[in-house]
Amino acid sequence: MSKKSLWYPYAQMQGMKxxxxxxxxxxxxxxxxDGTSVIDAxxxxxxxxxxxxxxxxxxxxxxxxxxxxxxMLGGLTHAPAQKLAQKLVEITPEGLNHVFFADSGSVGMEVATKMAVQYWHNKGVAGKQRFIALYRGYHGxxxxxxSLGDPEEGMHSLFKGFLREQIFVNPPxxxxGLSDPVTDEVAKLDLERAIRDLEEALQKHGHEVAAMVCExxxxxxxxxxxxxxxxxxxxRKLCDKYQVLLIIDEVATGFGRTGTFSAVDRVGISPDIxxxxxxxxxxxxxxxxxxASTEVFEAFLGEDSDRAFMHGPTFMGNALACxxxxxxxxxxxxxxxxxxxSTIESILRRELQGFKHEQVEEVRVLGAMAAIQVKDPKIFAGMQEFAAQNGVWLRPFVDVVYTMPPYIISEKDLVKICDTMKAWFK
Ligand SMILES: Cc1ncc(COP(=O)(O)O)c(C=O)c1O
Structure with missing residues (x-):
């Protein structure tokens, strides 16, 4: 068997084992x-x-x-797709009443951006074909x-010129995950700065922007x-003021990861998509x-196919998946x-918050996610192997090592993950 027939993701294949x-x-x-096992953190x-x-x-x-x-969903339908669409409408934020299925997070986001551009076209508003996105964002x-992912981050920056240039702003x-940015002075200034930056971008570019996109x-x-x-x-308020749609990417956060079913449930807003x-x-x-909201969906209705959404991946609404x-x-x-x-969050806070080491920049916990950010990413060389030898599967990236465990994890296994993360620094 050729050693190189399988090309792995995000990996230098030379010397790859x-x-x-x-x-x-x-x-x-x-x-x-080899008979060993690891907890998938x-x-x-x-x-x-x-x-x-x-x-x-x-x-x-x-x-x-x-x-x-x-x-195929073209001209045919089936109960699993119909029931799932109905269920998703019930459990996601108010107003998201229409579901378009695709086969991955990236393609789901492609669908969202195409919808936003065509929404304005169908409404007769010309020239709205760009997006406002966040630095450090990732959408596939x-x-x-x-083009909506951080333009300066290495993985995507080499495609500059090939990708459409979008407008980026810095979030706070x-x-x-705990402090109140209304009473914490540093956080408050940072929040005000970020909102100002966003409003400036919308003032300058709103006329050419279809949607703001963010995780x-x-x-x-x-x-x-x-x-x-x-x-x-x-x-949300600024998007409405400047006639720009709001697309929320819940690919990673949806299904409870940040402590509520959708992360925006904590925020109390409804996105357009x-x-x-x-x-x-x-x-x-x-x-x-x-x-999509009903407002977005209805912009696609009409007597002929001119206004219709011309998109349809082969595996759309696959019955097994639904x-x-x-x-x-x-x-x-x-x-x-x-x-x-919520129990996972309390354990993660108990075990990791306040963890100090000269290399540790910050510890962050939200819902079933905890991350330790370090000053120098080089410190992570060898950590994946170390963790696996200790019975835990971890994959540090950029300058963080993190856990996002399955929700069925026991307290004992979760503590073991946290102990392994901390042990590396010792
Ligand atoms: C927020 C976000 N959006 C989109 C994607 C892309 O999803 P997929 O890998 O299923 O294409 C990811 C994947 O990690 C993600 O985290």
Missing amino acids: VENVVTGAEGVKLHFS VSSWWCVIHGYNHPELNNALQNQAEQFSHV DTTGVM TTWD PLLQGAGGMKLYPPEYLRAA AVYAKGLTAGYLGLSATM SVALKGIEIFARDDYLTKI
């Missing part, structure tokens, strides 16, 4: 071919919220496969939404950065849901995941 061969997984554990890139090999999700998948696995690796940078409260791939709900509240993926199918199959998602949503409510997430 992947020795961790997964042969089985259940609960929070991954089992390797990062839920396979944040999606495996119910843990691995979940009997009920396995059953949902098998039952659906015995009926049919997939049919496809080329449309790559000082929030630990709510938690910027994941940009380094697990947090910003306070007040910023999003202000953003929101995108969900990852936790939706919890690692079983690719699926995303781009959800059936797993429906079962996952049922489990989320039945097993009171929001209480589990």
Whole structure:
């Protein structure tokens, strides 16, 4: 077997060795071919919220496969897609009444941006084809939404010239998930600065901007950065004032990660468009849901296809994926995941907040996420191997090591993750 036939993500393939061969997984554990096991502290890139090999999700998948696995949604429909759309409307922020399915977070975000551009076109407002996005943001690796990711960050900056140039603003940078930016003086100044920057960008570019796009409260791939709900509240008002749509990317935050089902539930706003993926199918199959307000949806109605949304991925509304998602949503409510997430948050705060080391810049906790940011990322060389030897799967990136565990994790396993993170610094 050629050693290089499989090209790995985000990796220099020269000299690349992947020795961790997964042969089985259940609960929070991954089992390797050498007989060892690790606790997956990062839920396979944040999606495996119910843990691995979940009997009920396995059953949902098998039952659906015995009926049919997939049919095109062009001219056909089926109960799993219809029921899932209905369910998502019920559990997401007020006003998001229409669901367009695609197959990944990136494509869900592509759908959202295309919708926003066509919305203004259909409304007869010309020239609104750019986006305001946040520094440190990440919305996927496809080329449309790559342009919305941080333009200075290495992974995307080399494509400058190829990507459409968007308008970037800095969100507030000082929030630990606890402090109140209205009473904390430093946080308050930072918040005011960020809102001013946003209003200036909207004043200058609003006429050419279709939507503002952001990850709510938690910027994941940009380094697990947090910003306070007040910023999003202000953003909602400013978007309305300058006639710009608000697209919220809940791909990583949706399904409870920050402590509420959608991160914007904590903020108390409704976006015009929101995108969900990852936790939706919890690692079983690719699926995303781009959800639009009635105002957006109705702009696409008309007598002929001129105003219609001309988009339709082959796997859109895949019946296996929709059936797993429906079962996952049922489990989320039945097993009171929001209480589990709140318990996880308390344990993470107890174990990690206040952790001090000369290399540690900041510790951040929000919901079922904790991150330790360091001064010099070089300190992480060898940490992944160290953690695996200690029975924990961690993957530091940029200048953070973080955990986003499956919500079914026990206190003992969660403490073990935290201990392993801290042990590296000793
Ligand atoms: C906020 C956010 N948006 C979009 C994406 C892209 O999702 P996918 O990898 O499913 O294409 C990610 C992936 O990490 C993400 O964190």
